[in-house]
Every structure is written in structure tokens, then in C-alpha cells.
Amino acid sequence: MDGSLPIDLRSSATGDADDGAFVAEVRAFLAKALTLDLREAGRLALGTHADIEACKIWHRRLHRRGWIAPAWPAAWGGTGWSPRQRFLFDRECARNDAPILFAGGLRSLGPLLIEMGTPEQRACYIPAILSGEDLWCQGFSEPGAGSDLAAISTRAVRDGDDYVINGSKIWTTGAHFANRMFAIVRTAEGEKRQQGLTFLLIDMDSPGLTVAPIPGLAGEHEFNQVYFDDVRVPVANRIGSENDGWSVAKRLMQLARSNNTPAALVRRVLRRTVEAAARVGDDLEPGITRRLAGLRIELEAFEGLELAALAAGRPPIADATGPSMLKLIGSELHQRVAELALEIAAPGAVGALGALGVADTDHDDRTRVLAKHLAVRAATIYSGSSEAQRNVIARAILGRA
Ligand SMILES: Cc1cc2nc3c(=O)[nH]c(=O)nc-3n(C[C@H](O)[C@H](O)[C@H](O)COP(=O)(O)OP(=O)(O)OC[C@H]3O[C@@H](n4cnc5c(N)ncnc54)[C@H](O)[C@@H]3O)c2cc1C
16 A cells, blocks of 8 residues: 655645635636536536536536646646646636536546547547537446446447447436447457457447436436447447457546546535535534534545545555545545435435425425435446445455455
């Protein structure tokens, strides 16, 4: 285990004093570019991203300002910011309710293309990821392959210069508006199930591809099932070698750092929870006040960990378990904050969820808090469930990684 932190967290990872000029520049931009409707969309978001129309507008504004891909190398459109500046930027966006972007291209596929794409693939896809013209969804999970991803059975058979795909993907976030999908499909039966998988880039308007919505727990439409019926994909759309898709997918997940519950996301929910508590005022149970304080302390610690991870280019914990720990801590903290918000807004509601009528569209505070609580249940499932993350950590501790 690497115990040394790569940056000085005593210089206030989360405080306000430092980096004044940078933060002032960010705040000035946000004050102008982040209009009230975008802030409202950011505030109302339930799942992993805000309303897609707001996402598109916000994406374009960040792109115009040159701030759409802070984590990318500057040569490919990154900002050249230090890790600390990236952290501060995310925190300012969260404080101002900037819409959380639909970011499969920015967070996952773009960095993979930079590292492993062919020159043609980079030229074709990277500018469109940066501009927001292309939105990428992720086609990994299948009805029989979730935590056990190696069980993938959607087949791709080579036919001349194309693969022909049959099968289906499930829980595909954003497949109903994304115009492209990156996916792993089975091209052979290997000795091990991880062998024989291939990583492909698929156009969502390909003939034979259909998308069916799956409603979320809070009634929201976030994910889908995607069916492939003789869908043809050019061989040129493959990343890596045929049958080596498992290592490509693993690299993609490493580059995305597998944590889509960053501290800035949790901080948004905590801020609203504090506001709700303030509205209750003196009638707030002392137990709730204590829990609120405890969650705040945990969030500060998580922010420190995240900043250290950004600075190191990897989590400040043993490599194999670091991303799992960040995902585990972030997603479980997120859920506990959302649950406390619900207890404050609607005491007793956690035990009587059905009675509150989540599906109705009147957006009173109580309904919103309940919808948020339900949507956040998914945080410990997507991008690898808490159980799967604990298995990774335990295997590393036991030396069986
Ligand atoms: C909101 C949301 C969005 C998603 N978006 C996408 C997407 O865009 N693209 C995509 O490809 N997938 C997506 N997913 C799918 C997600 O990655 C899977 O749901 C996840 O990997 C779990 O797989 P599963 O649903 O098949 O559950 P299963 O793997 O069947 O697991 C069921 C339960 O058993 C537990 N479990 C399974 N194996 C073990 C084990 N070995 N030890 C202990 N416990 C175990 C799990 O933790 C879980 O609690 C999304 C999921 C959600 C909820």
C-alpha cells in the first residue's frame, strides 16, 4: 500500500482561501453562462445526468469556453489545469447546480480512443465528442451478464468487412437519445469466458437496432433494453484486436476511474439536505442534526481522498482496490445523504414509500426528495455493485487479485 499522499491536503483541499484567481474566473463564467433554466435542470436531476436538452446546451457552452474536457491531455482538447484546479472547477459547478453532463464519450470513450483508437477513429469521433454532436452510450450489461460481465452472449459474426450482431443489451443509460454506442460482444468461445470478446463502436441508427425503454424506480426514463437483429458494424469500428475486447473494456473502465459518484455530486445532495433541515428549524430532531454533521465530515474526508486521487492520476490507495474504494464510499455516502433528506422532508416515509405517490408529476419538495432517494438506490448497482466492489477489495487484501 502506498501511504504517501502526493499533494499537501493541509493546504485545504476543500477550503475557500486558495486559488483565488482561478476560482474567480470560474465563478465569473458560471455567473454568465449558467442561466437560471440550466441551474433548475441541474437541481431537478434525479439520476446520473440532468435533462438531456439542458445537458446539450451546457455541453456546448463549456465547449465554446474550452472547458469541456478538463481531464483530457491538453493536446487533445484538455484545459491543462492542475488536478487541484479540476477539483475546484467541479466543486464550483456543483455549488451552482450546473447540469451533470451525459458523459460516456467525455469520461470513457474519448480517453480510450486517445490511447488505443486508430488515427481514423480518432479523427472521426474525438471532435464530435468534444463538441457534443456525438453522445455515446455504453453497451456492456446483458440480461444474463451484469456483475458477471464475462457471461456476455450477444454475438458478432464476421461477414466480409462487417460484423453482424444479434442479441441484446440491457440497462443502457441514454440509449434513447445517444447516437452511438460502445459495446463488447462475443466473437468466439475462448478457454476462459473473458476471451472471445470484441470491443465495437456502433451507430444507433443502424438497421436492425431497436431501443425499448425501461422505467426507473422513480418513474424516470434513464435506461433501456437495446435489441440487435442482424445489425452490421464495419470491422473498422473495432478497438483493439478481435477477441481481445475484455482488456479494452478493462482499460476503458480504468480510464473512466469507475467512479461516477464523485464528491461534487454528493455535495449537491448534502446542500439541499442542509437547506431542508434549516426549513424545519428548531423542530429538527437532535439525532438528525448529529447525522447531518457526521455525513458532512465523511464528505470532507471523501473530497480529500478524491483530490489526492486526481493529483496522483490514480487513487492514493493500492492500485487494484483504489477505484473500487472510491466508488463504494461515494455511492454509499450518496445514498445515506439522500435517505436523510427524505427523513427530514417526510418523516416516516422511508418505511412507507408507496404511500407518497412518486409517479405523480406535482413537483412538491416532498415528492422530489422521495424521487431522488429512489433514484439514488441505483448508485450502489451501476458501474459495479457494492458487493462486486467489496469482492475486488477483499481479493486484493487476500492476495488473490
Ligand atoms: C441506473 C443504472 C444505469 C445503468 N447503466 C448502464 C449502462 O449504461 N450500460 C451498461 O452496460 N450497464 C448499465 N447498468 C447495469 C449495471 O452495470 C448492472 O446493473 C450491474 O453491473 C449489476 O448487474 P445486474 O443488474 O445484472 O445484477 P446481478 O449481477 O445479477 O447482481 C444481482 C445482485 O447480486 C449481487 N452479486 C452478484 N454477483 C455477486 C458476487 N459474486 N458476490 C456477491 N454479490 C453478488 C449484486 O451485487 C446484486 O446485488 C446500469 C444499472 C443501473 C442501475
